[in-house]
Amino acid sequence: MTSSGIALIGVDGDDTLWQNEDYFRDVENEFVRLMTRWSHGDHVAQRLIETERRNLSIFGYGVKGFVLSMIETAIELSSGEIPAADIHKLMAAGKDLLSRPHVVLPGVVDALVSLAEIAPIALVTKGDLMHQETKLAASGLATSFDHVHIVSEKDRSTYTAVLEQHQVSAAEFVMIGNSARSDVLPVIGIGGRAIHVPYSVTWELEKSDDDVEFPVVDDLGAAAELIASW
Ligand SMILES: [Mg+2]
Incomplete structure:
Protein backbone atom coordinates (compact mmCIF):
# COMPACT_ATOMS: atom_id res chain seq x y z
CA MET A 1 0.00 0.00 0.00
CA THR A 2 1.19 3.52 -0.77
CA SER A 3 1.55 6.41 1.65
CA SER A 4 -1.75 7.65 0.23
CA GLY A 5 -3.37 4.39 1.38
CA ILE A 6 -4.31 3.21 -2.13
CA ALA A 7 -4.40 -0.61 -2.21
CA LEU A 8 -6.18 -1.15 -5.54
CA ILE A 9 -6.49 0.92 -8.72
CA GLY A 10 -9.49 0.30 -10.97
CA VAL A 11 -9.24 1.23 -14.65
CA ASP A 12 -12.08 1.36 -17.19
CA GLY A 13 -11.67 -0.18 -20.68
CA ASP A 14 -13.77 1.45 -23.43
CA ASP A 15 -12.58 4.97 -24.30
CA THR A 16 -10.15 4.91 -21.38
CA LEU A 17 -7.73 2.26 -22.67
CA TRP A 18 -8.99 1.77 -26.20
CA GLN A 19 -11.15 3.53 -28.78
CA ASN A 20 -14.83 2.52 -28.73
CA SER A 99 -14.46 -6.60 -35.93
CA ARG A 100 -13.26 -2.98 -35.88
CA PRO A 101 -9.54 -2.49 -35.22
CA HIS A 102 -8.49 -2.45 -31.59
CA VAL A 103 -6.81 0.90 -31.10
CA VAL A 104 -5.09 1.48 -27.76
CA LEU A 105 -5.18 5.17 -26.85
CA PRO A 106 -1.89 7.14 -26.80
CA GLY A 107 0.18 6.90 -23.61
CA VAL A 108 -1.86 4.05 -22.12
CA VAL A 109 0.94 1.45 -22.08
CA ASP A 110 3.34 3.74 -20.18
CA ALA A 111 0.59 4.93 -17.85
CA LEU A 112 -0.24 1.35 -16.85
CA VAL A 113 3.44 0.79 -16.00
CA SER A 114 3.37 3.89 -13.78
CA LEU A 115 0.12 2.78 -12.11
CA ALA A 116 1.54 -0.70 -11.44
CA GLU A 117 4.32 0.92 -9.41
CA ILE A 118 1.68 2.38 -7.08
CA ALA A 119 -0.70 -0.53 -6.44
CA PRO A 120 -2.27 -3.61 -8.07
CA ILE A 121 -4.49 -2.70 -11.05
CA ALA A 122 -7.92 -4.11 -11.86
CA LEU A 123 -9.64 -3.66 -15.22
CA VAL A 124 -13.31 -2.94 -14.51
CA THR A 125 -15.29 -2.87 -17.74
CA LYS A 126 -18.84 -3.52 -18.88
CA GLY A 127 -20.32 -4.74 -22.16
CA ASP A 128 -20.67 -8.00 -24.07
CA LEU A 129 -18.47 -10.55 -22.26
CA MET A 130 -17.02 -12.05 -25.44
CA HIS A 131 -16.37 -8.66 -27.06
CA GLN A 132 -14.66 -7.27 -23.95
CA GLU A 133 -12.49 -10.40 -23.69
CA THR A 134 -11.58 -10.07 -27.37
CA LYS A 135 -10.73 -6.38 -26.99
CA LEU A 136 -8.56 -7.04 -23.94
CA ALA A 137 -6.68 -9.86 -25.71
CA ALA A 138 -6.22 -7.84 -28.92
CA SER A 139 -5.08 -4.75 -27.01
CA GLY A 140 -1.99 -6.56 -25.76
CA LEU A 141 -2.71 -5.06 -22.32
CA ALA A 142 -3.93 -8.21 -20.55
CA THR A 143 -0.63 -8.75 -18.71
CA SER A 144 -0.76 -5.16 -17.40
CA PHE A 145 -3.64 -6.09 -15.11
CA ASP A 146 -3.54 -7.98 -11.84
CA HIS A 147 -7.31 -8.55 -12.00
CA VAL A 148 -10.04 -8.37 -14.66
CA HIS A 149 -13.71 -7.72 -13.93
CA ILE A 150 -16.13 -7.75 -16.88
CA VAL A 151 -19.43 -6.73 -15.33
CA SER A 152 -23.02 -6.08 -16.43
CA GLU A 153 -23.36 -2.67 -14.78
CA LYS A 154 -20.98 -0.32 -13.01
CA ASP A 155 -22.95 0.92 -10.04
CA ARG A 156 -22.36 1.13 -6.31
CA SER A 157 -23.21 -2.51 -5.67
CA THR A 158 -20.84 -3.72 -8.40
CA TYR A 159 -17.95 -1.73 -6.98
CA THR A 160 -18.79 -2.87 -3.44
CA ALA A 161 -18.71 -6.51 -4.62
CA VAL A 162 -15.39 -6.03 -6.44
CA LEU A 163 -13.81 -4.45 -3.35
CA GLU A 164 -15.15 -7.19 -1.09
CA GLN A 165 -13.63 -9.78 -3.38
CA HIS A 166 -10.22 -8.14 -2.99
CA GLN A 167 -10.75 -7.34 0.70
CA VAL A 168 -10.00 -3.69 -0.01
CA SER A 169 -11.97 -0.91 1.66
CA ALA A 170 -13.52 1.87 -0.44
CA ALA A 171 -11.09 4.38 1.10
CA GLU A 172 -8.21 2.31 -0.28
CA PHE A 173 -9.60 2.26 -3.84
CA VAL A 174 -9.33 4.68 -6.73
CA MET A 175 -11.13 4.25 -10.06
CA ILE A 176 -10.04 5.91 -13.32
CA GLY A 177 -12.31 6.18 -16.36
CA ASN A 178 -13.98 8.28 -19.05
CA SER A 179 -17.54 8.02 -17.73
CA ALA A 180 -18.59 10.18 -14.81
CA ARG A 181 -21.76 8.09 -14.48
CA SER A 182 -20.08 4.65 -14.48
CA ASP A 183 -16.49 5.20 -13.37
CA VAL A 184 -16.60 8.17 -11.02
CA LEU A 185 -19.90 8.87 -9.23
CA PRO A 186 -20.70 5.34 -7.93
CA VAL A 187 -17.15 4.99 -6.54
CA ILE A 188 -17.33 8.35 -4.78
CA GLY A 189 -20.80 7.26 -3.63
CA ILE A 190 -19.38 4.32 -1.67
CA GLY A 191 -16.54 6.38 -0.16
CA GLY A 192 -13.81 5.70 -2.71
CA ARG A 193 -11.80 8.05 -4.87
CA ALA A 194 -12.14 8.49 -8.63
CA ILE A 195 -10.45 10.37 -11.45
CA HIS A 196 -12.29 11.36 -14.61
CA VAL A 197 -10.38 11.11 -17.91
CA PRO A 198 -12.92 12.39 -20.45
CA TYR A 199 -12.90 11.06 -24.00
CA SER A 200 -13.68 13.26 -27.01
CA VAL A 201 -17.05 11.53 -27.54
CA THR A 202 -19.46 10.54 -24.75
CA TRP A 203 -22.43 8.25 -25.28
CA GLU A 204 -25.71 9.94 -24.33
CA LEU A 205 -26.48 7.30 -21.68
CA GLU A 206 -23.08 7.82 -19.99
CA LYS A 207 -23.63 11.56 -19.53
CA SER A 208 -24.26 12.85 -16.04
CA ASP A 209 -25.45 16.18 -14.71
CA ASP A 210 -24.58 15.38 -11.10
CA ASP A 211 -22.75 18.28 -9.44
CA VAL A 212 -20.37 16.17 -7.32
CA GLU A 213 -16.78 17.44 -7.66
CA PHE A 214 -13.94 15.15 -8.70
CA PRO A 215 -10.54 15.47 -10.35
CA VAL A 216 -10.54 15.64 -14.15
CA VAL A 217 -7.32 15.02 -16.09
CA ASP A 218 -6.33 14.84 -19.76
CA ASP A 219 -5.11 11.26 -19.97
CA LEU A 220 -4.29 8.08 -18.06
CA GLY A 221 -0.68 9.21 -17.56
CA ALA A 222 -1.87 12.35 -15.79
CA ALA A 223 -4.12 10.18 -13.59
CA ALA A 224 -1.09 8.07 -12.61
CA GLU A 225 0.85 11.25 -11.76
CA LEU A 226 -2.02 12.53 -9.67
CA ILE A 227 -2.30 9.30 -7.64
CA ALA A 228 1.48 9.22 -7.15
CA SER A 229 1.25 12.76 -5.70
CA TRP A 230 -1.34 11.81 -3.06
MG1 LIG B 1 -15.51 3.81 -20.78
Whole structure:
Protein backbone atom coordinates (compact mmCIF):
# COMPACT_ATOMS: atom_id res chain seq x y z
CA MET A 1 0.00 0.00 0.00
CA THR A 2 1.19 3.52 -0.77
CA SER A 3 1.55 6.41 1.65
CA SER A 4 -1.75 7.65 0.23
CA GLY A 5 -3.37 4.39 1.38
CA ILE A 6 -4.31 3.21 -2.13
CA ALA A 7 -4.40 -0.61 -2.21
CA LEU A 8 -6.18 -1.15 -5.54
CA ILE A 9 -6.49 0.92 -8.72
CA GLY A 10 -9.49 0.30 -10.97
CA VAL A 11 -9.24 1.23 -14.65
CA ASP A 12 -12.08 1.36 -17.19
CA GLY A 13 -11.67 -0.18 -20.68
CA ASP A 14 -13.77 1.45 -23.43
CA ASP A 15 -12.58 4.97 -24.30
CA THR A 16 -10.15 4.91 -21.38
CA LEU A 17 -7.73 2.26 -22.67
CA TRP A 18 -8.99 1.77 -26.20
CA GLN A 19 -11.15 3.53 -28.78
CA ASN A 20 -14.83 2.52 -28.73
CA GLU A 21 -17.52 5.20 -28.87
CA ASP A 22 -16.37 6.59 -32.24
CA TYR A 23 -17.23 3.24 -33.84
CA PHE A 24 -20.73 3.22 -32.37
CA ARG A 25 -21.18 6.81 -33.56
CA ASP A 26 -20.23 5.81 -37.13
CA VAL A 27 -22.89 3.09 -37.16
CA GLU A 28 -25.46 5.42 -35.57
CA ASN A 29 -24.84 7.89 -38.44
CA GLU A 30 -25.32 5.06 -40.94
CA PHE A 31 -28.57 4.17 -39.18
CA VAL A 32 -29.82 7.76 -39.37
CA ARG A 33 -29.05 7.82 -43.11
CA LEU A 34 -30.86 4.52 -43.63
CA MET A 35 -33.95 5.84 -41.84
CA THR A 36 -34.24 9.18 -43.72
CA ARG A 37 -37.06 7.70 -45.80
CA TRP A 38 -39.21 7.55 -42.66
CA SER A 39 -37.94 10.27 -40.35
CA HIS A 40 -35.46 13.14 -39.96
CA GLY A 41 -32.01 12.69 -38.40
CA ASP A 42 -32.41 14.21 -34.93
CA HIS A 43 -35.65 12.35 -34.34
CA VAL A 44 -34.13 9.02 -35.43
CA ALA A 45 -31.13 9.50 -33.13
CA GLN A 46 -33.39 10.46 -30.23
CA ARG A 47 -35.69 7.47 -30.74
CA LEU A 48 -32.69 5.15 -30.88
CA ILE A 49 -31.40 6.48 -27.54
CA GLU A 50 -34.87 6.03 -26.01
CA THR A 51 -35.00 2.42 -27.24
CA GLU A 52 -31.49 1.74 -25.93
CA ARG A 53 -32.37 3.23 -22.54
CA ARG A 54 -35.49 1.03 -22.35
CA ASN A 55 -33.55 -2.08 -23.38
CA LEU A 56 -30.47 -1.66 -21.16
CA SER A 57 -31.92 -3.66 -18.30
CA ILE A 58 -32.95 -6.41 -20.74
CA PHE A 59 -29.95 -6.69 -23.07
CA GLY A 60 -27.20 -5.00 -21.06
CA TYR A 61 -24.42 -2.94 -22.66
CA GLY A 62 -22.56 -3.68 -25.86
CA VAL A 63 -22.91 -4.26 -29.57
CA LYS A 64 -25.60 -6.97 -29.52
CA GLY A 65 -28.05 -4.87 -27.52
CA PHE A 66 -27.24 -1.86 -29.71
CA VAL A 67 -28.05 -3.79 -32.90
CA LEU A 68 -31.31 -5.12 -31.48
CA SER A 69 -32.25 -1.58 -30.42
CA MET A 70 -31.53 -0.26 -33.93
CA ILE A 71 -33.75 -2.97 -35.44
CA GLU A 72 -36.54 -2.28 -32.95
CA THR A 73 -36.34 1.48 -33.62
CA ALA A 74 -36.32 0.88 -37.40
CA ILE A 75 -39.45 -1.27 -37.19
CA GLU A 76 -41.23 1.31 -35.04
CA LEU A 77 -40.25 4.38 -37.09
CA SER A 78 -41.20 2.67 -40.38
CA SER A 79 -44.45 1.33 -38.90
CA GLY A 80 -43.24 -2.17 -39.73
CA GLU A 81 -42.36 -1.34 -43.34
CA ILE A 82 -38.58 -1.48 -43.14
CA PRO A 83 -37.42 -4.00 -45.79
CA ALA A 84 -35.62 -7.15 -44.65
CA ALA A 85 -32.66 -6.00 -46.79
CA ASP A 86 -32.31 -2.93 -44.55
CA ILE A 87 -32.52 -5.05 -41.39
CA HIS A 88 -29.75 -7.11 -42.92
CA LYS A 89 -27.66 -3.94 -43.35
CA LEU A 90 -28.10 -3.18 -39.64
CA MET A 91 -27.00 -6.70 -38.70
CA ALA A 92 -23.95 -6.32 -40.94
CA ALA A 93 -23.11 -2.95 -39.38
CA GLY A 94 -23.24 -4.63 -35.95
CA LYS A 95 -20.97 -7.48 -37.01
CA ASP A 96 -18.63 -4.90 -38.49
CA LEU A 97 -18.56 -3.11 -35.11
CA LEU A 98 -17.35 -6.34 -33.49
CA SER A 99 -14.46 -6.60 -35.93
CA ARG A 100 -13.26 -2.98 -35.88
CA PRO A 101 -9.54 -2.49 -35.22
CA HIS A 102 -8.49 -2.45 -31.59
CA VAL A 103 -6.81 0.90 -31.10
CA VAL A 104 -5.09 1.48 -27.76
CA LEU A 105 -5.18 5.17 -26.85
CA PRO A 106 -1.89 7.14 -26.80
CA GLY A 107 0.18 6.90 -23.61
CA VAL A 108 -1.86 4.05 -22.12
CA VAL A 109 0.94 1.45 -22.08
CA ASP A 110 3.34 3.74 -20.18
CA ALA A 111 0.59 4.93 -17.85
CA LEU A 112 -0.24 1.35 -16.85
CA VAL A 113 3.44 0.79 -16.00
CA SER A 114 3.37 3.89 -13.78
CA LEU A 115 0.12 2.78 -12.11
CA ALA A 116 1.54 -0.70 -11.44
CA GLU A 117 4.32 0.92 -9.41
CA ILE A 118 1.68 2.38 -7.08
CA ALA A 119 -0.70 -0.53 -6.44
CA PRO A 120 -2.27 -3.61 -8.07
CA ILE A 121 -4.49 -2.70 -11.05
CA ALA A 122 -7.92 -4.11 -11.86
CA LEU A 123 -9.64 -3.66 -15.22
CA VAL A 124 -13.31 -2.94 -14.51
CA THR A 125 -15.29 -2.87 -17.74
CA LYS A 126 -18.84 -3.52 -18.88
CA GLY A 127 -20.32 -4.74 -22.16
CA ASP A 128 -20.67 -8.00 -24.07
CA LEU A 129 -18.47 -10.55 -22.26
CA MET A 130 -17.02 -12.05 -25.44
CA HIS A 131 -16.37 -8.66 -27.06
CA GLN A 132 -14.66 -7.27 -23.95
CA GLU A 133 -12.49 -10.40 -23.69
CA THR A 134 -11.58 -10.07 -27.37
CA LYS A 135 -10.73 -6.38 -26.99
CA LEU A 136 -8.56 -7.04 -23.94
CA ALA A 137 -6.68 -9.86 -25.71
CA ALA A 138 -6.22 -7.84 -28.92
CA SER A 139 -5.08 -4.75 -27.01
CA GLY A 140 -1.99 -6.56 -25.76
CA LEU A 141 -2.71 -5.06 -22.32
CA ALA A 142 -3.93 -8.21 -20.55
CA THR A 143 -0.63 -8.75 -18.71
CA SER A 144 -0.76 -5.16 -17.40
CA PHE A 145 -3.64 -6.09 -15.11
CA ASP A 146 -3.54 -7.98 -11.84
CA HIS A 147 -7.31 -8.55 -12.00
CA VAL A 148 -10.04 -8.37 -14.66
CA HIS A 149 -13.71 -7.72 -13.93
CA ILE A 150 -16.13 -7.75 -16.88
CA VAL A 151 -19.43 -6.73 -15.33
CA SER A 152 -23.02 -6.08 -16.43
CA GLU A 153 -23.36 -2.67 -14.78
CA LYS A 154 -20.98 -0.32 -13.01
CA ASP A 155 -22.95 0.92 -10.04
CA ARG A 156 -22.36 1.13 -6.31
CA SER A 157 -23.21 -2.51 -5.67
CA THR A 158 -20.84 -3.72 -8.40
CA TYR A 159 -17.95 -1.73 -6.98
CA THR A 160 -18.79 -2.87 -3.44
CA ALA A 161 -18.71 -6.51 -4.62
CA VAL A 162 -15.39 -6.03 -6.44
CA LEU A 163 -13.81 -4.45 -3.35
CA GLU A 164 -15.15 -7.19 -1.09
CA GLN A 165 -13.63 -9.78 -3.38
CA HIS A 166 -10.22 -8.14 -2.99
CA GLN A 167 -10.75 -7.34 0.70
CA VAL A 168 -10.00 -3.69 -0.01
CA SER A 169 -11.97 -0.91 1.66
CA ALA A 170 -13.52 1.87 -0.44
CA ALA A 171 -11.09 4.38 1.10
CA GLU A 172 -8.21 2.31 -0.28
CA PHE A 173 -9.60 2.26 -3.84
CA VAL A 174 -9.33 4.68 -6.73
CA MET A 175 -11.13 4.25 -10.06
CA ILE A 176 -10.04 5.91 -13.32
CA GLY A 177 -12.31 6.18 -16.36
CA ASN A 178 -13.98 8.28 -19.05
CA SER A 179 -17.54 8.02 -17.73
CA ALA A 180 -18.59 10.18 -14.81
CA ARG A 181 -21.76 8.09 -14.48
CA SER A 182 -20.08 4.65 -14.48
CA ASP A 183 -16.49 5.20 -13.37
CA VAL A 184 -16.60 8.17 -11.02
CA LEU A 185 -19.90 8.87 -9.23
CA PRO A 186 -20.70 5.34 -7.93
CA VAL A 187 -17.15 4.99 -6.54
CA ILE A 188 -17.33 8.35 -4.78
CA GLY A 189 -20.80 7.26 -3.63
CA ILE A 190 -19.38 4.32 -1.67
CA GLY A 191 -16.54 6.38 -0.16
CA GLY A 192 -13.81 5.70 -2.71
CA ARG A 193 -11.80 8.05 -4.87
CA ALA A 194 -12.14 8.49 -8.63
CA ILE A 195 -10.45 10.37 -11.45
CA HIS A 196 -12.29 11.36 -14.61
CA VAL A 197 -10.38 11.11 -17.91
CA PRO A 198 -12.92 12.39 -20.45
CA TYR A 199 -12.90 11.06 -24.00
CA SER A 200 -13.68 13.26 -27.01
CA VAL A 201 -17.05 11.53 -27.54
CA THR A 202 -19.46 10.54 -24.75
CA TRP A 203 -22.43 8.25 -25.28
CA GLU A 204 -25.71 9.94 -24.33
CA LEU A 205 -26.48 7.30 -21.68
CA GLU A 206 -23.08 7.82 -19.99
CA LYS A 207 -23.63 11.56 -19.53
CA SER A 208 -24.26 12.85 -16.04
CA ASP A 209 -25.45 16.18 -14.71
CA ASP A 210 -24.58 15.38 -11.10
CA ASP A 211 -22.75 18.28 -9.44
CA VAL A 212 -20.37 16.17 -7.32
CA GLU A 213 -16.78 17.44 -7.66
CA PHE A 214 -13.94 15.15 -8.70
CA PRO A 215 -10.54 15.47 -10.35
CA VAL A 216 -10.54 15.64 -14.15
CA VAL A 217 -7.32 15.02 -16.09
CA ASP A 218 -6.33 14.84 -19.76
CA ASP A 219 -5.11 11.26 -19.97
CA LEU A 220 -4.29 8.08 -18.06
CA GLY A 221 -0.68 9.21 -17.56
CA ALA A 222 -1.87 12.35 -15.79
CA ALA A 223 -4.12 10.18 -13.59
CA ALA A 224 -1.09 8.07 -12.61
CA GLU A 225 0.85 11.25 -11.76
CA LEU A 226 -2.02 12.53 -9.67
CA ILE A 227 -2.30 9.30 -7.64
CA ALA A 228 1.48 9.22 -7.15
CA SER A 229 1.25 12.76 -5.70
CA TRP A 230 -1.34 11.81 -3.06
MG1 LIG B 1 -15.51 3.81 -20.78
